[in-house]
Amino acid sequence: MAARIAEYLFGCEKEYEALLVLGASTTTQDAEGEIISTADASHITKESLFSILPKFTGSILQVPPMVSAVKHGGKRLYELARDNMVVHREPRTVTISLLEITSFDYENGRPVVGLRVICSSGTYIRTLCSDIGDALGVGGYMAALVRTRVGNFSITDSITIEDFEQAALSGDVTQFIISMKDALSHLPIAAIDDEYVAKVTNGSVAPFSSELADGSIVRICSEEGRFIAVGRIITRGKERFLKPEKVFVSRE
Missing domain, CATH: 2.30.130.10 (PUA domain)
Structure with a gap:
């Protein structure tokens, strides 16, 4: 019966922790894709990054990436991407209510930035990373991503499979049921x-x-x-x- 409420959870606000690498762009906007361009990003500072973050907060337009599940002509975009196809995608409005820098370092001469993002459902963090890099004129891609919250469900409240199995063996799983x-x-x-x-x-x-x-x-x-x-x-x-x-x- 609980599965019947799933549709009311899909549109919940989401929270992420991501790593943004500046100075390179990839085909998939993340570390899994091929690097298609590079630029010297050694001049990028935490302050220069701070200065452009307001452009990416509030209601903004995002173009869904080709590796997304958005449909085009009856097919998922990622299916078209597997065939090396790139099609026009209409931008969509998303809301980013919080965008903050959690860390800033350099690796191999490129800035690596930790980001915390609170956003509406349908927001693509890989696209956010790519767009931030483009706004700085050096390109960027998402190197890592962890979703830490969906609505009121936080990763801090999660349990391990081992803990659940142990509780099941002892006959007390109610402590984990919401x-x-x-x-x-x-x-x-x-x-x-x-x-x-x-x-x-x-x-x-x-x-x-x-x-x-x-x-x-x-x-x-x-x-x-x-x-x-x-x-x-x-x-x-x-x-x-x-x-x-x-x-x-x-x-x-």
């Missing part, structure tokens, strides 16, 4: 009166008053906090309602 309600904690809670719980579980709307925007997705809960459904706020005439999309309790 409820569906908590997994969707990025969605606001909409509490309904108990008299409407049965109606919502059967797919009917419930009256609702809130400052949330029309169309907002919410967790529908009972007065006691029991998670009932994921729903959407709708307006009919002058009245507002909660319309359940996916119900997670048995129909009464």
Whole structure:
């Protein structure tokens, strides 16, 4: 049943730690591709890098890389890239809410920069690295990438397979289980009166008053906090309602 909430997690904000190498560009915008150009980047300093970061924060346009899963003519771009094809891609708007430098060193005469990025879903960090290098006039590519957070799921809360196996052997895996309600904690809670719980579980709307925007997705809960459904706020005439999309309790 928990798989039914996956679609509400895909669009969550994401956080990454990346390594950017300046002074070279590659075919794939990362270290796996072939180097297609190089430039002297010895003059690049941490200060000069700082000066251009504002250009890459907020809402920006990104062109999806050829190694992405975006479709073109019914095929994934990475499939076309395997055939050495390059096609036109329309830029897409993404949001980068945080872009900071975590380290700055030189390796083999090239600046290697640690970046921390908080961004919207659909942001390509390899493209961000390449675009930063281009803005500095020396090119750049992503040398390493770790996704550290998706929504409220942080890598610091993760466990090893060995820990989980040990817990399973001892019969106590509940300590690692997150409820569906908590997994969707990025969605606001909409509490309904108990008299409407049965109606919502059967797919009917419930009256609702809130400052949330029309169309907002919410967790529908009972007065006691029991998670009932994921729903959407709708307006009919002058009245507002909660319309359940996916119900997670048995129909009464």
